[in-house]
Amino acid sequence: MSRPPLQALLGFIAAARAGNLTRAAESMHLTVSALSHQIRTIEERLDRRLFVRGARGVKLTEHGQALYDRIAPHLEAIELALAPRRVRRDDALAVTLMPSFASSWLVPRLPRFLSAHPQLEISLQSNIDPVDFSRETAIDAGIRFGPGKWPGVEAVHLFDDWMTPTASPALIERLGRPTLATLSQFPLLGAPGGRWSEWFAKFGGKPPERFVAIFDDSENLHRAAAEGMGIVLGRVTLARPLVEAGHLVELFDERLKTEFAHYLVYPSRSRDHRGLARFRDWLLEEAATYAASDAMTPRRGGAPKKAPAKTRKAASVKRTRAVR
Structure with a gap:
């Protein structure tokens, strides 16, 4: 199996947190099209739909929530470890x-x-x-x-x-x-x-x-x-x-x-x-x-x-x- 699409996973986490593809894309300095492509890459790899798209944004599906729950804590730990320390x-x-x-x-x-x-x-x-x-x-x-x-x-x-x-x-x-x-x-x-x-x-x-x-x-x-x-x-x-x-x-x-x-x-x-x-x-x-x-x-x-x-x-x- 090929390596995990790490950049795409970061895009997935950003979209899940924001509940909005436009805001998530802006936070990652990507176009909405590029972010959507990253999410499709993960969906195709897992053969699962991760988001339901609506007028007000995106919501995680059951499979999307399960993936988020498994990945997010590890990403947060990495972000916290690399973040500048404050007293x-x-x-x-x-x-x-x-x-x-x-x-x-x-x-x-x-x-x-x-x-x-x-x-x-x-x-x-x-x-x-x-x-x-x-x-x-x-x-x-x-x-x-x-x-x-x-x-x-x-x-x-x-x-x-x-x-x-x-x-x-x-x-x-x-x-x-x-x-x-x-x-x-x-x-x-x-x-x-x-x-x-x-x-x-x-x-x-x-x-x-x-x-x-x-x-x-x-x-x-x-x-x-x-x-x-x-x-x-x-x-x-x-x-x-x-x-x-x-x-x-x-x-x-x-x-x-x-x-x-x-x-x-x-x-x-x-x-x-x-x-x-x-x-x-x-x-x-x-x-x-x-x-x-x-x-x-x-x-x-x-x-x-x-x-x-x-x-x-x-x-x-x-x-x-x-x-x-």
Whole structure:
């Protein structure tokens, strides 16, 4: 048998991590065509299909996941061995997170953590792109909204989220307050992959023929609603600060559970980081209190029973597939 196609395996790993051939090709300074050829080389060698290609990128098949699970740990070990060494500091913690989550949830609570751990220096890096811990060795952990399955990382469930129609007081004053039956007659704001159709299917009413505007960024989507542009099917966690400030109003008691949840994620090299351990424990306590609060307890729509506020969630640790 000929030698293993090592360069092609590197391309396969890059595509699996990115979930997108264009981003993977750019990271390897290749054309998409060249990367696709490398992946086909492995597929032909194994006589197995490794990826399913879709509109939003690529996903590993069962055979592709099995190959990734066998190869990725060895590649990560090589990358770590060759990476420039930095002095490990347990009193310094670098965390990447979505800008919207930072401003709406973490930053308002962070003073409590820093007050309890004044010796710990925390660096927050806002980023919407997937994080590759094997390459970004200066990052210790991340907070992401997603399925809880990412390659080569441990994922600790923090809390679920909910969606509900939300509008500005100015829009309500101008157009009146909608009912479930009349909601679609009001200006609605959309998002790629939005879930308005599921809302109407669950709670009644007819979906609109068009949206007044569509946004691909959650923070701008909620801000547009606060400016009175239209009604957003808002995520409670992102909308809450605007609701508390009086810029938005939740229109109904009904809520739709989000497809994804909030997770703390980190690579195996961060397991023994004492600063991260303190941050993780604090996050779980804050998340449990928040999940049990009135703000996160829907009164209708199949909501779970309210948990005791002081109950600490057990860490749900998983290994798996692509961090967003």
